[in-house]
């Protein structure tokens with residue numbers, strides 16, 4: 057946290073903080089357009105910026121993002137196999153700027169002063185906000201001995217996606233590929249299992265007679281159990297060796313050895329996906345509170361406002377409502393947050409009954425895909441987002457139709473989020 | 476000269492007032508719910524590819540289809556699961572929002588969008604109705 061604790065106390069004592077947060081909004085809005093600042097232009101941040109501007113162009117939106125384009129994790133496992141090129145998953149920000157008038161700042165946020173409501177960027181730019189939205193995605197725990205420059209996790213898409221493809225392409229005939237799955241919750245519940253299937257499919261199609269050892273820190277398949285158990289036990293029975301409750305304790309890549317709670321494993325190639333937590337800016341802003349076990353930002357699901365620091369909202373993978381960490385869901389939450397911000401500047405309370413949903417398509421082979429879907433509704437009694445009965449489901453069987461629908465879904469999700 | 480300046484300042488004051496008023500506009504009913512369809516069906520129901528367009532479909536049509544879907548969920552239809560997530564009243568709001576393009580009046584369906592009723596409907600998404 058960048059502001060000193062003392063300063064905050066003094067401000068609080070003098071009532072300045074209370075005044076700053078409760079000044080009638082009319083006064084602010086009449087003085088100037090309300091200012092929303094967003095950190096991170098992934099699925100969550102891009103959607104938020106677009107929808108606030110589309111729904112209310114009287115609100116000024118500044119979007120801070122160091123990367124010139126967004127490389128989508130969605131469909132990135134198909135870049136790993138060579139089925140798609142990087143251009144398919146590279147999404148531009150032009151429309152956010154040109155069509156919706158979002159102010160893009162090509163920089164990295166490094167500090168947040170939540171009392172004076174100022175974000176500082178790497179280049180020393182200071183940007184004031186009335187409402188701040190954090191959408192920085194995920195950060196990783198260190199795995200002892202793991203150098204992700206050598207062994208990419210590719211759990212953020214980009215250069216690492218191609219580095220993982222290179223790993224796969226270099227597996228020798230009869231070789232062993234070891235991949236690991238972190239404890240839940242992590243980004244994209246079915247994602248690691250999808251990746252295991254596509255690694256196996258690629259080895260089979262290339263007639264490498266290799267093996268894929270899947271080390272799952274969880275005691276069972278986390279998402280789409282029917283689909284993935286079937287895939288592991290039948291489709292890929294000769295390739296995939298699925299090992300639940302297996303935790304990577306360290307990596308010794310000089311000796312091509314992965315150490316686990318069950319002992320060492322020799323590998324020719326590896327994809328270690330580390331345990332995950334909220335993005336760094338969430339931690340820097342003090343949004344995780346004082347319990348060191350908290351890994352995701354606690355928020356009010358009506359507005360996604362932090363329950364720890366006022367006027368900072370957290371959406372996408374970094375928030376901790378327990379809803380699945382997917383791009384589809386990040387987009388969904390961004391709309392609830394955008395609507396709540398618009399109502400806030402209009403002096404209104406958030407929608408009391410927000411709904412969100414997720415729909416993910418997972419390729420299972422090079423020609424078939426499965427899907428996973430759920431709808432969440434706000435439960436006023438508990439104050440939580442809860443799955444609506446009968447909506448959580450996986451496709452009964454992977455199919456070519458689903459594989460085709462996957463591209464229609466992805467194209468619409470990409471466009472709804474970024475253009 | 477003086478007059479022009481006065482007019483300008485008057486205009487900018489008006490612009491400020493308009494901006495302030497716009498900043499205080501409350502969202503129309505159904506907009507947030509309908510936006511939750513856009514991940515697959517496109518922003519404002521204007522699908523870019525492969526999925527059914529919802530913009531300009533009639534209120535009755537969308538309402539009836541969604542109610543049928545949730546009444547008889549087929550395990551292989553992802554959309555049936557989605558429909559099951561919403562109450563009849565929520566579905567009514569969603570249908571009305573798409574039919575009217577967000578205008579609160581339900582009697583006038585905008586002519587600019589009514590022509591798109593069938594263009595975005597793929598053969599696959601139409602087939603989900605023959606149950």
Ligand SMILES: Cc1cc2nc3c(=O)[nH]c(=O)nc-3n(C[C@H](O)[C@H](O)[C@H](O)COP(=O)(O)OP(=O)(O)OC[C@H]3O[C@@H](n4cnc5c(N)ncnc54)[C@H](O)[C@@H]3O)c2cc1C
Pocket residue numbers: 095096097098099100101120121122123126128129130131132133163164165166191192193194210211212243244247251335336337371372373374381382383384385386415416417418
């Ligand atoms: C292999 C794989 C497959 C997946 N498949 C699917 C799928 O089929 N369907 C689905 O819905 N989801 C899928 N996902 C999950 C999806 O990618 C994530 O849930 C989604 O990207 C989360 O969006 P986000 O905006 O929270 O984070 P991100 O998309 O990671 O965006 C965060 C952004 O914040 C920026 N940022 C971070 N820190 C700062 C800072 N300090 N200053 C400025 N900017 C900053 C980053 O540069 C980045 O652009 C998949 C993920 C993986 C890994």
